Amino acid sequence: MTKRTLDEWLDYQLRVHPREIDLGLDRVRAVWQRMGAPNAPRSVIVGGTNGKGSTVAFLKAMLEAAGYRVGAYTSPHLLAYNERVRVDGADASDADLCAAFERIEHARGETELTYFEFGTLAALDLFARAGVDVALLEVGLGGRLDATNIVDADAAIVTTVDLDHQSWLGPDRDSIGAEKGGIARAGRPLIVGELDPPEALLATVHRVGARVQRNGVDYHVQDADDGWIWQHEDGTRLTLPNPALDASAQRTNAAAAIATLHALDGVLPCTEQELAQGVRAARVRGRLQRLAEAPELIVDVAHNLQAAGVLAQWLDEHPVDGPVHAVFGALDDKDVGNVYATLGNRIAHWHLASLTAETSRGLSAQACAFALPDTAEHDLYDDVGSALHAARRAAPARIVAFGSFFLVAAVLRRMNGDPPHMP
Known part of the structure; x- marks a missing residue:
């Protein structure tokens, strides 16, 4: 056999x-x-x-x-x-x-x-x-x-x-x-x-x-x-x-x-x-990990409300001269509305990525956008790669790519050329 x-x-x-x-x-x-x-x-x-x-x-x-x-x-x-x-x-x-x-x-x-x-x-x-x-x-x-x-x-x-x-x-x-x-x-x-x-x-x-x-x-x-x-x-x-x-x-x-x-x-x-x-x-990949400069790119697996609070505190303690853009994607059991509320005006523009191709539990970009405040600037993307590419072209100072482990993994693969995601 x-x-x-x-x-x-x-x-x-x-x-x-x-x-x-x-x-x-x-x-x-x-x-x-x-x-x-x-x-x-x-x-x-x-x-x-x-x-x-x-x-x-x-x-x-x-x-x-x-x-x-x-x-x-x-x-x-x-x-x-x-x-x-x-x-x-x-x-x-x-x-x-x-x-x-x-x-x-x-x-x-x-x-x-x-x-x-x-x-x-x-x-x-x-x-x-x-x-x-x-x-x-x-x-x-x-x-x-x-x-x-x-x-x-x-x-x-x-x-x-x-x-x-x-x-x-x-x-x-x-x-x-x-x-x-x-x-x-x-x-x-x-x-x-x-x-x-x-x-x-x-x-x-x-x-x-x-x-x-x-x-x-x-x-x-x-x-x-x-x-x-x-x-x-x-x-x-x-x-x-x-x-x-x-x-x-x-x-x-x-x-x-x-x-x-x-x-x-x-x-x-x-x-x-x-x-x-x-x-x-001690090191752990995907925890406030810096991947690039000009603009700075930070990835973090902040995928729930408490973790979003830690990320918000870090942003307050590490300000940059310019607006912060976010690349964000989540799974369907997450309270994305309260995650947005926790980050508040720390994020100037949201690049929302669908995770439906990554996992059956992934939210679409449209579903992520549904919970955003009406005044929040945002764009929708069919996949993480497209969202990241757009953010890197638009963000003058810092990008925070965060949310699901699936999103962070997709960013790491794109930036580092690492092996494809396994089940």
């Missing part, structure tokens, strides 16, 4: 389950156990509305600076599926992913798995086979019923809680927070990264019996000359450099990563120098 290519495997996974999302742990746990429950000796799970990928990047860089072998599982990808599974800083190869998928297919029998569940099992399988010291697992959706939660992680992080994916997680911050708190484990550290978490999150993790560590309560962040200070209530005080990752929220993400390793000091010890090195070294 001819072996499937990676593209063929991914297409198969999109077809083999009748639903793209099917939250629940019973099916994926059963297949995982048939595979021998592969896992790394240590693991950290990272959930939250925004900041998950950046927090994983900080953890990864800090642990690698300390000499640990690290596996990182993140989603979604931007340019190639292989980005989702990284071992020792390198993307998983097509061959390794295909071999893992074959093992999963053999183990699953008649059990249905989603695309994300296949990917989660593949990551756990490859981390175990590579013999990494620690696995970093980014939650895909929610937490309590997400496939990554089959692992009883040594520590968990909830970065932020805000409105997103309400049809799956609930209508308000409390219900969403309770779902995200489901990654907590009794007697193990649970780091809460934001200063004002919903009460239901705190109630959930305390009820579980997790060792809760809260930003602003158990540890604190403060400014310092040419950097910042991380301080714990136990007296630990660290002087750290500013992250290379831009936006003020990145200090919060780095602080949560440090709080996690501080709580695991007897398991995954890191020195102050190693933590500082990790803060400087």
